[in-house]
Amino acid sequence: MHPSSLDALLTRYSVGPKYLVEPGPSDAQLALMAEAALRAPDHAELVPYRFKLVRGAAKEGMAALFADAARAAGKGEEGAALDAERALKPPLTVAVVARIDLGHPQVPAHEQWAALGGALASFMTAAHALGFGGKMLSGAKVRNPQISAAFCEPGETLVGWIALGTPARTPTGPSRKPAAADVLVDWHPPCKA
Numbered sequence: 001m002h003p004s005s006l007d008a009l010l011t012r013y014s015v016g017p018k019y020l021v022e023p024g025p026s027d028a029q030l031a032l033m034a035e036a037a038l039r040a041p042d043h044a045e046l047v048p049y050r051f052k053l054v055r056g057a058a059k060e061g062m063a064a065l066f067a068d069a070a071r072a073a074g075k076g077e078e079g080a081a082l083d084a085e086r087a088l089k090p091p092l093t094v095a096v097v098a099r100i101d102l103g104h105p106q107v108p109a110h111e112q113w114a115a116l117g118g119a120l121a122s123f124m125t126a127a128h129a130l131g132f133g134g135k136m137l138s139g140a141k142v143r144n145p146q147i148s149a150a151f152c153e154p155g156e157t158l159v160g161w162i163a164l165g166t167p168a169r170t171p172t173g174p175s176r177k178p179a180a181a182d183v184l185v186d187w188h189p190p191c192k193a
C-alpha cells in the first residue's frame with residue numbers, strides 16, 4: 001500500500017539511481033507531483049522554478065552532454081561512460097531549474113530559493129506517496145557551461161536532477177537524521193541591558 005499524507009512526509013527517503021527501475025511516473029502522476037510542488041509556500045506566487053522532464057530520446061542527448069562534461073573534467077573514456085550511464089539508467093530524470101528574480105521589489109532571492117526548496121521537497125514526497133523512489137543529485141556537472149546552457153533559458157540556474165523510478169529493493173529506511181528536538185528550539189527575546 002502506498003503511504004499517504006503524514007506517513008509519506010515521515011517516511012520519504014532518497015533512493016539512488018542504481019536502485020531505480022521501470023516504470024517511472026505516468027503523465028497523470030507527474031501532474032499530481034507538480035500540483036503538490038505548487039502547494040509549497042511561495043511569496044508573491046512567483047513560481048521561481050521549473051521541472052524539466054528528460055525522457056525518451058532526450059535521455060540520449062543528456063547522456064552525450066554528461067559524457068562530454070566528464071571528458072572536459074579530465075575523467076577519460078571510462079569516466080565518460082559512467083556519467084553517460086547516470087543519464088540513461090533512471091526511468092525518468094527531472095531537471096530542477098531555478099528562476100530567481102534578483103530585482104524583485106518585495107521578494108528577496110533567499111525567499112525565492114526557499115520556495116524552490118519547498119516545491120522540490122513536495123514534488124519528491126508526492127512521488128514517494130505514489131510508490132516511486134528518487135534522489136536529487138547535482139555535482140560539478142551543473143556548472144558545466146554546455147550543460148547549463150542546454151537546460152537553462154536566460155535568467156535560469158540549473159540546480160540539479162531528480163532521478164525517479166520504481167524502487168528495486170525494499171528500502172532500509174530513511175537516512176540518519178537529527179532528532180526533532182534538535183531543530184525545535186525555544187526563542188527568547190534579548191535581555192534588556
Ligand SMILES: Cc1cc2nc3c(=O)[nH]c(=O)nc-3n(C[C@H](O)[C@H](O)[C@H](O)COP(=O)(O)O)c2cc1C
Pocket residue numbers: 012013014015135136137138139159160174175
Ligand atoms: C539541491 C540538492 C542537490 C543534491 N546533490 C547531491 C549530490 O550531488 N550527490 C548526493 O549524494 N546527494 C545530493 N543531494 C542529497 C540527496 O538528494 C539526499 O537528500 C541525501 O542523500 C539525504 O538522503 P535522504 O533524502 O534520504 O534524507 C542533494 C540534495 C539537494 C537538495
